[in-house]
Amino acid sequence: MMALSRRQLRVHKPDDLRMDEMALPELTGADALIRVAACGICGSDLGYLSKGGMRGPSDTPLSLGHEFAGVIEQVGNQVCGLHPGMRVVVNPDDNLIGGGGPEGGFSEWVLVRQARAGSNIHPIPDHLPFELAALTEPLSVSLHGVNRARVTPQSKVVIYGAGVIGLGIVIGLRRRGVRDIVVVDRQQERLEMARHLGASATINPGSEDLRATLGKLHGESQKYGFPMVNTDIFIDAAGAGSLLQQTVEMCRSGTRIVIVAVYRQPVAIDMVMVMAKEIELTGSIAYPDDEFQEVIGMLGKGEVDTSTLITHRFPFDQAMAAFAQAKDTASALKVMVSIDEG
Missing domain, CATH: 3.40.50.720 (NAD(P)-binding Rossmann-like Domain)
Structure with missing residues (x-):
């Protein structure tokens, strides 16, 4: 049975990061609900945390996380080419996921509005580890x-x-x-x-x-x-x-x-x-869909050993420690948070 709530990392004010208990958003016909498996900490996440938000503190806490991969949990009846159980990475741009919108990848579930295969949701090979798939965005x-x-x-x-x-x-x-x-x-x-x-x-x-x-x-x-x-x-x-x-x-x-x-x-x-x-x-900012797909192809074929980019790994329960580690740029490159790898 699906949970009615989820844990979500949100910035409330400068250097105030909290694990909030949030209600699951309502799925509509054009949406997809993703069970997040892994999410990486980006330098922009650290910047938002330091400032207390995208441009500073606001009345609404900021959901963090835009480098993530997971499994589709549910899809609306209007969604084509995507189905429950599909392993995916998400292009966060459309929905401002982890970038000012209500959703963030440091959460047990993420709702992707107007889900479109090959655009804001991309299937990944079954053999590709979630933590490597989460490197697709950076x-x-x-x-x-x-x-x-x-x-x-x-x-x-x-x-x-x-x-x-x-x-x-x-x-x-x-x-x-x-x-x-x-x-x-x-x-x-x-x-x-x-x-x-x-x-x-x-x-x-x-x-x-x-x-x-x-x-x-x-x-x-x-x-x-x-x-x-x-x-x-x-x-x-x-x-x-x-x-x-x-x-x-x-x-x-x-x-x-x-x-x-x-x-x-x-x-x-x-x-x-x-x-x-x-x-x-x-x-240069972000990426068009074809570049996202090119990177997935490269990762899926194992053309480069990108696992060396991940220097530290933490479970979701230790997310605060993960962010503390990520601030230590002398030792950390990519800090990866495992949320639910099923």
């Missing part, structure tokens, strides 16, 4: 950044940040045939992971001069008297404002800079330099 963010960069196999690419998104970008670049991949991060363990996944070089700006090292790796040139490094594309998955300005100063003419990171504050950029060098600044 790896799709990474893949979209790669696609926005319009790379070719000959591109010389620099990635700022070796968190899960940055490491996912390494994976995406390799799948697009790119081999000249430089990853920049201050944590040596993450740089080692980047090399393991296919980065050709790594730079720790805490101990190396970023510009000088890139000049050695990618070559140098000048235009209008500006000394430049010959990197073709920079993909920012770090969100460090000073680093972005440094990139504008040192990059070559025609460089493309793709912003995948979430900046919490406005950043000052020398727009004269952007104009003079004809720099392309490109934003």
